[in-house]
Amino acid sequence: MYRHRRWLQIIGALLALGIYAGSWHVVGIDLRKLVEPQAARRAQEIFTAFLTPEILVPERGIQRVEVPVRVPCESGNIPETAEVGEGPRLFLPPCASPGTQIRIRGEGFRPGSELVLRWVFAPSPQLPLGGELLAGRTRTDAAGHFELDVEIRPLLAQEGGARLQAEARWEGRWQISPALTRTMELTLQTIFLALMATTLATGVAAPLSFLAARNITARGPVGTAVYYLTRTIFNVVRSIEPLVVAAIFATWVGFGPFAGVLALTVATVVNLGKLFSEVIETIDPGPVEAITATGANTLQVIRYAVIPQITLPFLAFIIYHWDINVRISTVVGFVGGGGIGYQLKLWIDQTDYHKAGTAVWAIIAVVSAMDYVSARLRETIR
């Protein structure tokens, strides 16, 4: 007998060892991958980006003017022409000969900005896609003027001619980044998404929970059947992860918050349904008995003996689930359920890690805030 047990233990241990060895192999655990130089660089990049989320960005401005230049000149006389009008203007000869230098002046640009001059070529036989060539760099002065001598290269003599483009760029005041604005919008959307899902689910779960409460439903064969059926449905649906449900709804009604609401609603109905039915099962049976004894019907008994006892516990669970749903809805977005999660996935896919960092921090902030708020609310109503 003892010997027999010993053998079973050894076989069990060997079996467990085999399973673990197999699992290790199947999932391809390779701890070196975590510290390979390339991987470490990527990790550093991502973590640095996450730690420096994009919150403020400078305002960017740009001014651009283009003027055609003929090369070479047909006549020797070269009067200076001006591009006139509102805003920035360029002063330069209308044509030039290769190998010479022309003086280019500008007015009306933004004072103190970086200024780039380049030649822009239209598509031609030599340059089928057109092209650009840097002509020079300078800065505009305090009055928005600049002056720069530019060499006329032989290349400019090509067919189709070239245009001189002057571009002033500057960075202005720091302002809230579009990524942050978008993150805040979507965080709000996530909270509302969770709120809608919780509310819809409460509407479905509250009546269902009475069917799943033994002390209300499990009377007589029909009631008992309904009780077990409801319980079974709750347990089966509960075993399906919200993420899977979300993926299904995302294909059904399309990507977006609506799919997320539907998925969270399904998950919340079964969770709240089970919690609610447990609340109903633990109520004090005394008032139920007393009100039944007055000749009240079942609905009246529920209204006067059950509901007063379950309102606050229900409310506590609803708030708790709103909190949970905010948390889940950040992830549900990854599989097409809308909200901040979806945008986070887009940013990660675009390797826009600073923006992704903004979303990650927003998620951390909103989840902990909801955690705190829901805990406080539940304390208050206790």
Added chain:
Amino acid sequence: MPLIVDRLTKIYPDGTRALHEVSFTVEDGEFVAIIGLSRAGKSTLLRCINRLIEPTSGRVIWNGIDITAASPRELRRIRRQIGMIFQQFNLVKRATVLTNVLTGRLGYVNPWLSLLGYFPPSEVQRAMQALERVGLADLADKRADELSGGQQQRVGIARALMQEPRLLLADEPVASLDPVLAHSILRYIEELNRKDGVTVLCSLHFLDLVHRYATRVIGLKDGIKVFDGRPDEIDDRRFKEIYGQEAERIGG
């Protein structure tokens, strides 16, 4: 019209035999005390009469109607004429005293309006009168769980009053109360019995209370009726029959 209990038997699903072939007849206006040890079947007997517990066999006939054979609708019409008060008062704790009293009227009012929480002004007035009768009119707006035990039981009596009962079932109405409060509660029940002519079936623990209030005593032991007579007929031999050989008489 009498209350006829005919060979009433209750066997619980776990096999416990709580009542065995209990028969008796109660005439209108009697104050019947039901005595016996804990688990002797007193609560089961009272609850089988208004079918809060379904009897296994036997019949309960009241006013010529077989309660045990009544349809759910008929049963509700019968129940609304049978008041009931409980050892643990069984008030809805989070509701106001007034609402608790009004629930006694649920068998009479429009059920749909009552689901919305509406009671006609005449019923609210009736509830205030019931509360005045038990001396709690000034506590109508308090939450039930803010009241003391004695006050809660008086609310229970007011709730039963709302039913304009012909029969009152009282399950150990004073067992959770300080002994000095027992008389005040039982006096309200006695007044219902004497002044309003309500038949009372009341389970009690203390024999002195039985002597003081009951006109008749039914003794139960292990679900079997072992005594049925006047309180003054309970001598030492009868007492030991009901409570067992080891029991000692205290009081009454």
